[in-house]
Amino acid sequence: MELSEAIGRRRSTRFLLPHKPVERHKIQRMLEAARLASHWGNASTLRAVVVFRDEAPDEVIETLASPVAGYQARLAPVLIVWFLDTAAVDEQHDRLRELVDAGVLGYGPDRRRALEEVLIPVFSKETLEHLKQPGLNEMDCGQGIAQATLVAFAQGLATCLLGTANPERIRKGLGMPESCRFLVTQTVGYPAESPEAGGQRPRRPFEELFHLNAYGNAFPRDPAVVEDLRREGMIQDPAPLPWREEELEVLTRGLGLDGNGIL
């Protein structure tokens, strides 16, 4: 699948086939993609616990069944619990040394000395403590999760990200150290929905989001580019599709959903 199409097909797919197992190698490919994502200072704070519903102990499944997760978590054969480990930030100086030794950061024969004398002092102990706070790490972990998500869709899988009202419960329930912050749980499975999954979601207008040269000057959206992206599959028919209500009815009955209709 081309990149444009993978981006177009990536959409939160909330109805998964509970009985169809997900191959472990497909999950590994998702994790490999997450590992390769960029991270400030190459600090690599992103971590995950992959939970296969059929294999995991009852206590683990119980931990993940929060009210926010609802029917989506119950249907998913696999749940990837993404979290970040702030302890990784303590090793950032070594990560920078690796980059310089690999020849991908800096230039010239003196770059190793310059790293120790110029760049590493910028990342003092105090600065690193500050950098452990919510912010940059979350953004970088998000890039990793986004790459994993695109790989999931490119492999015919579907996913949805789920928050929680009680991240500490999940952290403790999965045995993570205190240096870890829960990010999001990702459901993974084969879609019970049609590939359109209801159609492309509403978004704020392009011109409202992006600016050219100065804030307030809308980036001009060329209709010819939009047309190309439609052909490539990145831009698809918007929700609601005319037959969506019927599809929801079939999904509700077929999957035996009898909850409150939203969670």
Ligand SMILES: Cc1cc2nc3c(=O)[nH]c(=O)nc-3n(C[C@H](O)[C@H](O)[C@H](O)COP(=O)(O)O)c2cc1C
């Ligand atoms: C960090 C994050 C957390 C989310 N948490 C939830 C959630 O708890 N429950 C849910 O149904 N969707 C959740 N979503 C999915 C969003 O609601 C979804 O992105 C939005 O409906 C737009 O749909 P799309 O992803 O198909 O474009 C989350 C998305 C992100 C990025």
